[in-house]
Amino acid sequence: MPNASKSSPEAIPLRPTQILRAEHRLIDEQLNVLSGALRQLGDRGPNPEVLDRIESVARYIDGEMAVHHKKEEDCLFPFLEEFLTSENLRLDARIADHEDLNIMNTKFKEALGECRELKSGKRASFTAQMLRGYGLYIVHLVREHLLKEDQILFLVAEEYLTANQEAEILKRFAAIEEAGAPRS
Ligand SMILES: [Fe+2]
Ligand SMILES: [Fe+2]
Numbered sequence: 036m037p038n039a040s041k042s043s044p045e046a047i048p049l050r051p052t053q054i055l056r057a058e059h060r061l062i063d064e065q066l067n068v069l070s071g072a073l074r075q076l077g078d079r080g081p082n083p084e085v086l087d088r089i090e091s092v093a094r095y096i097d098g099e100m101a102v103h104h105k106k107e108e109d110c111l112f113p114f115l116e117e118f119l120t121s122e123n124l125r126l127d128a129r130i131a132d133h134e135d136l137n138i139m140n141t142k143f144k145e146a147l148g149e150c151r152e153l154k155s156g157k158r159a160s161f162t163a164q165m166l167r168g169y170g171l172y173i174v175h176l177v178r179e180h181l182l183k184e185d186q187i188l189f190l191v192a193e194e195y196l197t198a199n200q201e202a203e204i205l206k207r208f209a210a211i212e213e214a215g216a217p218r219s
Pocket of ligand 1: 104107129133180184
């Protein structure tokens with residue numbers, strides 16, 4: 036998948052929030068892939084092709100999404116702490132969402148592995164239902180999370196960050212991209 040921050044190198048340097056918003060749209064696309072696959076899982080049971088699509092999204096969560104979260108937690112959020120005080124703007128709630136997603140993705144991958152082993156029978160359809168439940172939870176969690184960042188956190192960042200702070204954040208983004216995705 037192309038990295039959003041490298042999509043137009045000759046253009047005027049992007050602001051950090053533009054990069055993160057562009058990555059959110061790529062995450063949206065993955066959520067659409069997951070929703071579609073989960074619907075088919077409900078109709079057709081644990082079909083291998085549907086499970087492959089689900090697995091590609093689980094890998095994306097561990098890979099590209101983990102890099103996105105690192106950019107937010109290590110680069111952007113520290114600069115926002117002083118501006119965010121009220122309850123619904125709390126950064127730790129957004130970090131908790133990231134952790135929640137990682138925990139759910141671990142359960143999701145376990146259920147996926149079981150679905151691959153159990154081809155048919157009562158236990159197989161139960162496991163497919165579990166997989167579907169975890170997947171729907173992930174779709175809901177991430178959609179809400181993106182909304183809160185796009186419509187609250189990033190607006191605060193765009194309003195208050197100085198040009199120097201933005202330049203420093205972009206430098207940190209580049210270092211994280213260079214290091215690549217952590218492997219779980
Ligand atoms: Fe986030
Ligand atoms: Fe984000």
